[in-house]
Amino acid sequence: xxxxxxxxxxxxxxxxxxxxxxxxxxxxxxxxxxxxxxxxxxxxxxxxxxxxxxxxxxxxxxxxxxxxxxxxxxxxxxxxxxxxxxxxxxxxxxxxxxxxxxxxxxxxxxxxxxxxxxxxxxxxxxxxxxxxxxxxxxxxxxxxxxxxxxxxxxxxxxxxxxxxxxxxxxxxxxxxxxxxxxxxxxxxxxxxxxxxxxxxxxxxxxxxxxxxxxxxxxxxxxxxxxxxxxxxxxxxxxxxxxxxxxxx
Amino acid sequence: xxxxxxxxxxxxxxxxxxxxxxxxxxxxxxxxxxxxxxxxxxxxxxxxxxxxxxxxxxxxxxxxxxxxxxxxxxxxxxxxxxxxxxxxxxxxxxxxxxxxxxxxxxxxxxxxxxxxxxxxxxxxxxxxxxxxxxxxxxxxxxxxxxxxxxxxxxxxxxxxxxxxxxxxxxxxxxxxxxxxxxxxxxxxxxxxxxxxxxxxxx
Numbered sequence: 001x002x003x004x005x006x007x008x009x010x011x012x013x014x015x016x017x018x019x020x021x022x023x024x025x026x027x028x029x030x031x032x033x034x035x036x037x038x039x040x041x042x043x044x045x046x047x048x049x050x051x052x053x054x055x056x057x058x059x060x061x062x063x064x065x066x067x068x069x070x071x072x073x074x075x076x077x078x079x080x081x082x083x084x085x086x087x088x089x090x091x092x093x094x095x096x097x098x099x100x101x102x103x104x105x106x107x108x109x110x111x112x113x114x115x116x117x118x119x120x121x122x123x124x125x126x127x128x129x130x131x132x133x134x135x136x137x138x139x140x141x142x143x144x145x146x147x148x149x150x151x152x153x154x155x156x157x158x159x160x161x162x163x164x165x166x167x168x169x170x171x172x173x174x175x176x177x178x179x180x181x182x183x184x185x186x187x188x189x190x191x192x193x194x195x196x197x198x199x200x201x202x203x204x205x206x207x208x209x210x211x212x213x214x215x216x217x218x219x220x221x222x223x224x225x226x227x228x229x230x231x232x233x234x235x236x237x238x239x240x241x242x243x244x245x246x247x248x
Numbered sequence: 249x250x251x252x253x254x255x256x257x258x259x260x261x262x263x264x265x266x267x268x269x270x271x272x273x274x275x276x277x278x279x280x281x282x283x284x285x286x287x288x289x290x291x292x293x294x295x296x297x298x299x300x301x302x303x304x305x306x307x308x309x310x311x312x313x314x315x316x317x318x319x320x321x322x323x324x325x326x327x328x329x330x331x332x333x334x335x336x337x338x339x340x341x342x343x344x345x346x347x348x349x350x351x352x353x354x355x356x357x358x359x360x361x362x363x364x365x366x367x368x369x370x371x372x373x374x375x376x377x378x379x380x381x382x383x384x385x386x387x388x389x390x391x392x393x394x395x396x397x398x399x400x401x402x403x404x405x406x407x408x409x410x411x412x413x414x415x416x417x418x419x420x421x422x423x424x425x426x427x428x429x430x431x432x433x434x435x436x437x438x439x440x441x442x443x444x445x446x447x448x449x450x
Binding site for chain 1: 283286287295298299303312316319323384385389393404407408413432436439440
């Protein structure tokens with residue numbers, strides 16, 4: 001390969017954008033040509049400078065959220081979800097007693113899967129977002145008033161560190177149309193998100209455990225609040241945690 | 249746990265790209281297939297999209313606007329994506345959104361002027377100074393880079409940060425494949441000259 005041609009193709013050589021045969025001939029010339037070699041080294045120095053030293057601009061955390069909320073939601077929500085929403089929050093909007101009765105009946109007939117899907121999604125997001133807590137503290141006397149001041153509810157917040165479930169902090173979240181408190185605990189290296197939001201139904205309900213997408217979910221109602229605990233810890237450990245909260 | 253493969257993969261997709269998604273405001277992970285497909289395809293490239301937009305616009309706020317516009321367009325035209333490299337497709341849209349943003353803003357118009365023709369593009373002899381280029385500090389490099397014409401900035405970012413092939417660079421920028429190498433050479437030379445001038449200053 002002659003000198004001029006090699007010199008012209010040096011960038012492609014440095015960028016490894018030539019085929020193997022051409023690369024072989026270019027390499028052979030460069031090895032014998034101090035001027036080409038020197039220029040190749042300059043290109044390589046430039047490349048390595050940019051790759052290692054150029055300031056990195058990462059997307060700000062809020063951007064993903066902003067985009068996601070700007071995306072059109074094309075599909076209408078499934079019927080079960082809609083009925084659950086109405087049953088839970090908008091009974092007053094139903095207009096007539098018959099309407100209310102029908103809605104509640106539908107609500108009972110179709111388990112609120114949407115809510116479970118939501119809390120699992122919130123749980124996953126809380127861990128991948130580096131945004132586990134708004135208020136990172138193990139002090140229950142800080143977390144509880146912080147949440148109460150921002151939400152019109154006062155969930156159980158207690159540090160169960162002695163029992164192996166230390167309190168990590170609190171966060172405001174949004175579960176299936178409800179502003180919710182998210183109280184964050186750890187079990188060894190696992191995260192437990194405990195969500196609490198106002199129940200539409202004032203009656204207490206015993207804990208019910210299910211699993212979804214590999215996560216265990218336990219939900220119950222107490223004191224006018226719906227609680228949902230989500231984690232990837234074993235179901236027995238999550239239930240033990242739930243008993244602590246119930247008795248807390 | 250056995251059954252958590254789906255969610256784990258999803259988590260990996262998002263976190264591997266460094267995407268951070270706070271929980272507030274987002275009411276749910278997408279439930280309908282199209283939104284879900286889009287989030288899986290596009291969200292992992294948010295840093296790449298933002299990085300390009302940030303280098304092109306020169307500031308965070310405008311870069312965010314450009315990226316959001318690009319993502320909404322990508323969502324709208326999702327069904328037209330036929331290739332095998334979603335990042336290349338997305339970066340092409342980011343660049344188009346940037347060009348439209350330029351047209352709409354007066355301040356932007358001076359940003360994408362063609363490279364000055366009066367510079368001497370013949371390569372200076374490799375000087376000892378140029379050999380020290382890889383020791384330039386990050387801040388200086390950022391400033392020098394920001395002063396280059398946008399068409400040079402973009403090709404350097406696409407090549408060195410996004411690691412795109414000449415062919416993919418041609419796709420994103422819309423310039424003929426045969427001219428990618430020469431433009432890249434000019435961009436490197438321009439950066440090198442800027443660096444040498446910077447060093448000569450007292």
